[in-house]
Amino acid sequence: MSSFMRKEYDSIEPYTPGEQLNDKKYIKLNTNESPFPASPKVLEALNTNLISSLRLYSDPKLKKIKEAIADFYDVTPEQIFVGNGSDDVIAFAFMAFGGLGGEFCCPDITYSFYPVFADLFKVNLEQIPLKDDFSIDVNDYIGKNKNIIIANPNAPTGLALTHEEIELIVKTNPHNVVIIDEAYVDFAENTSVVDLVNQYENLMVTQTFSKSRSLAGLRVGFSVSSKALTDDLEKLKYSFNPYNVNTLSIEAATAAISDRKYYEKTIAETVKIREFTKEELIKRGFTVTDSKTNFVFAKTDKIPSSELYEELRNRGILIRYFNAPRISEYFRMSMGTTEQMKKVIEVIDEIIKERE
Amino acid sequence: MSSFMRKEYDSIEPYTPGEQLNDKKYIKLNTNESPFPASPKVLEALNTNLISSLRLYSDPKLKKIKEAIADFYDVTPEQIFVGNGSDDVIAFAFMAFGGLGGEFCCPDITYSFYPVFADLFKVNLEQIPLKDDFSIDVNDYIGKNKNIIIANPNAPTGLALTHEEIELIVKTNPHNVVIIDEAYVDFAENTSVVDLVNQYENLMVTQTFSKSRSLAGLRVGFSVSSKALTDDLEKLKYSFNPYNVNTLSIEAATAAISDRKYYEKTIAETVKIREFTKEELIKRGFTVTDSKTNFVFAKTDKIPSSELYEELRNRGILIRYFNAPRISEYFRMSMGTTEQMKKVIEVIDEIIKERE
Numbered sequence: 090m091s092s093f094m095r096k097e098y099d100s101i102e103p104y105t106p107g108e109q110l111n112d113k114k115y116i117k118l119n120t121n122e123s124p125f126p127a128s129p130k131v132l133e134a135l136n137t138n139l140i141s142s143l144r145l146y147s148d149p150k151l152k153k154i155k156e157a158i159a160d161f162y163d164v165t166p167e168q169i170f171v172g173n174g175s176d177d178v179i180a181f182a183f184m185a186f187g188g189l190g191g192e193f194c195c196p197d198i199t200y201s202f203y204p205v206f207a208d209l210f211k212v213n214l215e216q217i218p219l220k221d222d223f224s225i226d227v228n229d230y231i232g233k234n235k236n237i238i239i240a241n242p243n244a245p246t247g248l249a250l251t252h253e254e255i256e257l258i259v260k261t262n263p264h265n266v267v268i269i270d271e272a273y274v275d276f277a278e279n280t281s282v283v284d285l286v287n288q289y290e291n292l293m294v295t296q297t298f299s300k301s302r303s304l305a306g307l308r309v310g311f312s313v314s315s316k317a318l319t320d321d322l323e324k325l326k327y328s329f330n331p332y333n334v335n336t337l338s339i340e341a342a343t344a345a346i347s348d349r350k351y352y353e354k355t356i357a358e359t360v361k362i363r364e365f366t367k368e369e370l371i372k373r374g375f376t377v378t379d380s381k382t383n384f385v386f387a388k389t390d391k392i393p394s395s396e397l398y399e400e401l402r403n404r405g406i407l408i409r410y411f412n413a414p415r416i417s418e419y420f421r422m423s424m425g426t427t428e429q430m431k432k433v434i435e436v437i438d439e440i441i442k443e444r445e
Numbered sequence: 446m447s448s449f450m451r452k453e454y455d456s457i458e459p460y461t462p463g464e465q466l467n468d469k470k471y472i473k474l475n476t477n478e479s480p481f482p483a484s485p486k487v488l489e490a491l492n493t494n495l496i497s498s499l500r501l502y503s504d505p506k507l508k509k510i511k512e513a514i515a516d517f518y519d520v521t522p523e524q525i526f527v528g529n530g531s532d533d534v535i536a537f538a539f540m541a542f543g544g545l546g547g548e549f550c551c552p553d554i555t556y557s558f559y560p561v562f563a564d565l566f567k568v569n570l571e572q573i574p575l576k577d578d579f580s581i582d583v584n585d586y587i588g589k590n591k592n593i594i595i596a597n598p599n600a601p602t603g604l605a606l607t608h609e610e611i612e613l614i615v616k617t618n619p620h621n622v623v624i625i626d627e628a629y630v631d632f633a634e635n636t637s638v639v640d641l642v643n644q645y646e647n648l649m650v651t652q653t654f655s656k657s658r659s660l661a662g663l664r665v666g667f668s669v670s671s672k673a674l675t676d677d678l679e680k681l682k683y684s685f686n687p688y689n690v691n692t693l694s695i696e697a698a699t700a701a702i703s704d705r706k707y708y709e710k711t712i713a714e715t716v717k718i719r720e721f722t723k724e725e726l727i728k729r730g731f732t733v734t735d736s737k738t739n740f741v742f743a744k745t746d747k748i749p750s751s752e753l754y755e756e757l758r759n760r761g762i763l764i765r766y767f768n769a770p771r772i773s774e775y776f777r778m779s780m781g782t783t784e785q786m787k788k789v790i791e792v793i794d795e796i797i798k799e800r801e
Contacts, residue, residue, distance in 0.1 A: 090676070090677055090680065091646070091671075091676065091677050092620075092673075093541075093542050093621070093622045093647065093673075093674065093677065094541055094677040094680075095541065095542065095543070095544045095545065095547055097544060098541070098544075098681070101684050103680055103683030103684045103687075104683055104684065104687055105683075106502070106505045106687050106688070109505075109506075117501070120502055122500050122501050122502060123500045124500070125500065126497050126499075127496075127497075127499055127500060131499070132493060132496050132497075135491060135496055135693075140483075140487060140488050140491055140697075141482050141483075141488075142662060143482075143483055143660050143661070143662040143663050144478050144480070144481065144483060144659040144660065144661060144662070145473070145478050145661055145662050146463075146465065146476055146478060146655070146661040146662055147661075147662045148465060149462050149465075150465075173529050173686060173691075174686060176685075176686045176688070177689075180685050180686060185449075185450055185451065185454070186449050186450065186451065188451045188453060188454075189453055189545075189567075191451055205684050206684075206685075208684070209681070209684045209685060211545075236449075264448075266449045290447070291449065299502070303499070303500040304499050304500065305499070305500060305502040305503075306498060306499040306500070306501050306502055306503045306691060306692035306693075307499050307691050307692070307693070308503065308688055308689075308690075308691040315447075317447035318447055320446070320447065321446055321447050321449065324446065324457065325565070327460055327461075328459045328460060328561050328562070328564070328565045329532075329533075329536050329565060330529060330532045330533050330536060331459075331460055331462050331532070332462070332530055332532070332664055333529060333533075333664075335529075335663050335664040335691070335693075335694060336662035336663070337491075337662075337663070337691075337693045337694075337697075338691060338693075341496075341499070341693075
C-alpha cells in the first residue's frame with residue numbers, strides 16, 4: 090500500500106480468483122465455467138448495428154434486461170437489480186445492509202469472497218461452522234437476529250439446503266436481510282427460493298449468468314427480491330457507478346435468458362455429466378459429496394488432493410485445490426463435456442496406478 | 446430506503462445521469478457522446494470467436510488492455526488501472542484515499558458526481574468556488590494539504606488549466622493525492638499531464654473511452670499514475686469486483702486504443718466542429734466560454750437557457766440545462782456532426798426569431 094492509502098484498508102486480504110493459466114492448452118475445470126458455449130441467440134444479438142451504437146451510453150435503468158429477467162421469474166422489473174457480475178450485486182448488498190458496523194453471518198466454509206466484502210465495508214461477520222459432513226445446520230440460523238448470507242447450493246461443498254429449510258431461515262429472521270446466493274441453483278432441481286420473494290420482504294436471491302448461462306466473460310449477475318430491497322441497491326449503484334452494465338452485456342444477457350430451451354438443454358446435460366462423474370469416482374473409492382452444482386467435491390486416500398492437483402496440471406488438466414482448514418483433503422472439479430470427463434477419469438486412473 | 450438499509454446512507458443524494466429519451470428520434474447533444482462511431486477495428490475485434498469464448502471468465506489482471514494503454518502513453522502496464530467506466534476508477538480513488546473521514550477538495554462547479562462519491566465513502570469534501578469567470582484559481586490549490594480532484598478541462602464550463610498550472614498544484618501537494626480527471630483532455634491540445642506520472646508519485650490521471658474513443662456504451666475508463674497508487678486501487682478492486690471489465694470490453698477497448706489514426710482524425714474533426722459552433726454562437730451575440738472539450742457552454746440574453754432547452758427538445762434536439770446555482774443561465778451542448786450543428790444553429794435562429 091502507498092503512503093496515501095487510508096490505513097483502514099491495511100488488514101484486508103483481497104480475494105484470489107482461480108488461476109487463469111495460458112502456458113498451454115488445458116482442460117479447464119478449475120473455475121466452474123460451463124463447457125458449453127452461450128446460446129446461439131447471443132451471437133445474433135451482438136451484431137454490427139449494436140456495435141455501431143456503442144458511441145452512446147448504455148441504459149442506466151437497464152430496462153430491457155430487467156424486463157427479460159422479470160419475465161423469466163414471473164416478478165416485476167422493479168424487483169430486479171442487475172450488476173456487473175453477481176460479485177457486484179453481493180458487494181452492494183454487504184455495503185447496503187451491513188456497512189460500517191452492521192452484522193452478517195455465513196457458514197465458515199463457503200464462497201471465500203464473503204469475508205473480504207465484510208472487511209472492505211467494515212461489517213462484523215460471524216462465520217458459523219458447518220457440521221462435520223459439511224452440511225449447514227439450519228438451527229444455527231433460526232431467529233439469528235443478524236443479516237444472513239448463504240450460498241445454496243454451497244461452494245465448494247456442492248451441498249444444498251432444501252426449499253423448506255431456506256424458507257424457515259427467512260421466516261424466522263423478519264427483521265434482517267437473508268441473502269441466498271444461488272449461483273449454482275440451476276443445477277439443483279426444486280431448490281431455488283425465487284418463488285418466495287413476494288412473500289418475504291427480507292429475502293434477496295442472487296443469481297449469475299456465469300454458470301448455467303455460459304457467460305462468465307460477460308459479467309452479469311442479478312438479484313430478485315422485494316422492491317424495497319432492490320431500491321436500496323439502486324440507491325448505492327446511482328451513487329457509485331450508474332452505468333454499471335454495458336450495452337453489449339445488456340443485449341447478450343437478454344438474448345441468453347430469452348432462450349429457455351437452450352438453457353434447459355445445457356443444464357440437463359451438465360447434471361448428467363455430474364452424476365456420471367460422481368459415479369465413476371465412487372466406483373474408484375473416492376469420497377464424494379452429493380453435489381447439486383456444476384462441480385464435484387471429492388477426495389481419495391490414494392493420493393493427497395494437493396498432489397492430484399499438481400499431477401493433473403502437469404498433464405494439462407486444471408482443477409482447484411484449497412489449502413484451507415477442514416477442506417485441504419478435498420479437490421473441486423468443474424464439469425467439462427462428457428468426453429473431457431472420460432479423459433479426466435482415465436488420467437486419474439493412470440496417476441493412481443503409477444503410485445501403486 | 447427499506448427498514449433494512451443502514452442509516453448512514455439516509456443523506457446521500459445519488460447522481461442523476463443525463464436524460465436518455467426514446468419517445469422520438471433526437472439529435473442527441475446532452476451527454477457528451479461522440480457523434481462518430483468507434484474505430485472500425487472495434488467491429489473486427491468483436492468477432493464470432495471472441496463471442497464463443499464468453500463461457501470463460503475474463504482476465505481479472507486485464508493484461509491485454511493494460512499493455513495497449515501503457516504502450517499508448519509510454520508508461521508500464523503496472524501504472525495502469527482499468528475500471529468499468531472512469532466513474533468506477535474515480536469511485537475507487539475516493540474510497541482508497543479519502544474513505545471514512547479523509548479530506549478531498551474540488552471546485553464548486555465541476556462534475557457533479559464528486560460530492561456523491563464523497564458522501565458515499567464518508568469523505569470530507571471541500572468545494573472551492575470558481576472565480577466569477579468560471580476559471581479555477583490555481584492559488585486555491587497550492588500547498589492545500591488535502592487530496593485534490595480537478596476535472597481538466599472542467600465540466601460543464603469547458604475551461605482548462607495549463608500543463609504548468611496543474612504541475613504546480615501536484616508539486617506543492619507531495620503528501621496528498623492529486624487526481625486530474627482528463628475525461629475531455631483529448632480535445633484540449635497540450636493539456637494532459639500524463640507525461641508527469643513518473644515524476645510525481647502523488648499524481649493520478651484518469652481518462653475514459655466514452656468521449657474521444659466513441660465507446661460510451663462499452664464502459665471502460667482508466668488511470669495512469671505511479672505504480673504505488675495503481676496498486677492501492679488494485680487492492681480495492683480485488684476486494685470488491687476482481688472481474689470488473691468484461692471480455693468484450695477488453696477486446697473492443699484494446700482495438701480502439703490501437704487505432705491511433707482514427708482517434709486523431711475524429712478528434713481533429715470534433716475540435717473543428719466545436720470552433721465552428723462557438724463562432725456561430727458568438728456571431729449571434731451569445732456568451733461562450735473558451736471550451737477545450739467536445740461541448741460548448743453558453744448563454745444568450747435573448748432567451749433563458751431553461752426555455753431554449755425546452756424549445757429545442759420540442760423540435761427534436763436534446764441539450765443539457767443545469768438548474769443549479771451560478772450556472773442556471775447557461776446551457777451545455779455536446780458536439781454532433783457538422784450537419785447536425787448547422788441544423789441546430791438554424792433551429793436556434795428560428796426559436797429566437799419567433800420571440801422577437
